Amino acid sequence: MNRGVAYYILGRFLQSVMVLWIIVTLLFLLFRLAPSNPLASYIDTTFTKQQEAALLARFGLDKPLGEQYIIYLVNLLKLDLGDTFSYSGKTVLDILGADLPNTIYLTLTSLLLAYAVGVLGGIVMAAMRGSAFERIGTTFTLMTRAAPQFWVGMLLLTFFAFQWKLLPSSGIGPPMVRYRWETEWDKLMSPVFWRHMILPTFTLALYLHGLPLLLMRSNMLEVLDQDYVTMSRLAGYSEWRVMIQTAARNAMLPVLTALTLGIGYSIGGNVVIEHVFSWPGLGRTLVRAVQQADYPLAQGAFFLIAVIIVFMNFIADILYSLLDPRVGASAQAQVS
């Protein structure tokens, strides 16, 4: 790695840290300035001023805003996201730590499925340009991209779970099976878990496959006009080999970048799917935390999502600098 690239990566890293700091500050302020009260779920006929004071003190909400902010930042540096307001004896990390793997399994499986279908579909559609198949395929893809996820999810639920009773409708497994899973590995080895994942994965993949498919298709069309493709054809290679080995490999680079960014955005963007399928992931907890004005939990969830997005952006930047020498060179020009 040359010096330019190293400087470039260091610069990007510092930039990422700055972005995270700004996000953290905004999160802190947003929740405290928002017009909702964290004690809402405690109000009861027997609720007294004494209880109220005790709760505020326990949550640290009786301290001045500035002091709360400093405590928050210091704790973050220690990776202490605090205690939740609404769950007894649990820290934010406990709750999010249990949610994050479920969200990652769902997201990665859906992305893999979506990108596999998307890339292959894009190649086929480029190859069959102008055919009825391409027209129908593109329309279908645009429809799934535009259809609200909750609607697609509910349709699939209605037919596959409730009408035909082929697949389970919610959660990650029935409690009678689930309580035997002691580790993540037990969960991943259980066919029950994967069966529960089919409907949410399919719904998410239906939505996600549009981007790689359309991107791949247009890149392919562009690449197919290039001289080196024509050369390959003239060299007598089969059409299949020209498509896959020559054209697709070149057309795939932007798709890979989209995938890297997609991982980040999808992890934070599963709120709707997780709600519809009662999937115990980050998005569902986030909605719940905001509804209950559980500041630490909501902040923690947003923070985690922000870290993942910023980190994946950072990875995408590094990939760029490694794949495209011009990025490192321009960075070196700037620093020298």
Place this chain on the structure above:
Amino acid sequence: MSRKLVSIALLALMMLALALPVTSQTMGEMVPPIIVHSVTQAERPIEYETTRLVVENMRELGLEVEHRAIPWAQLIDEIWYSRTVDSAAADRPFQMTHWRMVGRPERSDPDEFTYNLFHSSVRDGGYNFIGYNNPAYDALAEAQRVEVGDREARLDIICEAQQIIRNDMVNAYFIHPLTPQVVNTAVFNPDSITTQAGIGVHNFWTWIGIEPTAEEGKTLITSTTSFLNSFNPLEIAGDAPSRVTEMTWDRLMRINPIGVPEPWAAESVVWEDPLNVVVTLRAGMKWHDGEDVQSDDAAYSFEAALAGTMQTKEGEERFQPEAPDYYPFASNVANIEIIDDLSLRFTLNTPSAAFETSSLAKLNLIPKHIWEPIINDLLTQDDADVDSIQEEIPIGSGPFKYVAFDVNEFVFLEAFDDHWARPQIDAWIMNVLPNQEATLGQIQAGEMNFLWEWPGDPGVLQNIVEENEHLDLFSAISIGFNYFAFNVRYAPFDDVTFRQAVAHTIPQEFIIDNIFNGLAAPADSFVSAALEYWRQCEDLPTYDFSIEGARALLEGAGYSWDDEGRLHYPGN
């Protein structure tokens, strides 16, 4: 000349006569715009629609009314924390809001609502957020508490209290919801389902009595839209967790299906005098970990609720209980004396008619061998109380025991074989299912066999029951009620006539038939029609829906309308 003079004098007199009513009834200031709060349509559509309807009717009285629908967490700021001009968290104190109280077994005794909703001592920080202050009422609320021996005398007091509140119209009650539940009667015997007065069929008695008629029925599967938060016998963590804790931890008494406390873990409860009660436990009871349940456990269950330390906050020294949720229910206990392994004597500070309902039938029995070390440890810490405790597998002595739970997803209980009232079913499962449509799908598809709660349109449930032969709808009048609360501290709601006029704008029947699809009962008091004993009173005043009636009432009190039809206060 004289005739002319007489004519002029007559004319002048006539004009004077015509002018008199005008001058004697000068118009007061215009009634300022009013804001009526409710939760949002998305959160609770029924409450939103009701409020919208009433707001429209209030406009017919010549009022400028805004309907402000905001999420519950925000509503707390604008109502609960905005009672007075000085303490308002919002930009001004609230005026009128839709509100509701939910039914819980311990609310079967009228004490909680009679005292906590209206006594002037809980005006600033407690549930009397409307600011009602009536010494005559306070005296009644206090008197019903100490009327221990004579139930009929207490009934008279409760009736008088209801009369006062209805006359003063500080809260405009309009419905008690009928809580709808759907049960899969292909797998359960419908005759084994118990309806508890004011609660519905999803109650403790159903859980232990419901008989499976098919293999699938041996596991009762239900769901909740809210997260389960925690299972802690010393914490009240919301509706669903409370219903679970009452199955897994026994209590000395329980509220029976008709709403009266009866001995449960106690074999007998004997009052020696209004301050002393001797409780004897059933012999042979076990904790879920196999240890014996004894009188020192029962005593410790109350001692734990009373435990706490004196702490100094902002120069003020005050008592900080370790179990703040349960402390109020135990605080009347002055002393507990252990008589033998199974008997103990409670001595109270003051006589309390509600002690059986709100203490003996409320506090969970907890094993001393588990909780004493926990509480002792908490007593050494300033900033932690029982809310920070969650046992990995909680231990109680109730008819159900915990197998596993995940607060975000499910709780899985099994029948406790060593219990003297072992349930008919083998397992009880509650899943967290925030998606209402999925709830409907699951009950129809058989994935779930007991629909516990339904915050949506009750008409939807009636439809699915008609379409599915294996489903039956159960409903019962709730102890809870929906109402409009007025901030009686400030004009215009400080005027009883104005409040009564607003009460006339609530179309009770229309709301029941159209918004609740018939799944509600008319309400006129804070004591539900479900609590038949406490409703044996003379008829309470009625406020029929009538805009004309409301206008006549206002007119009679000197209110008037300007040329544009806007309502003005009485003059002078």
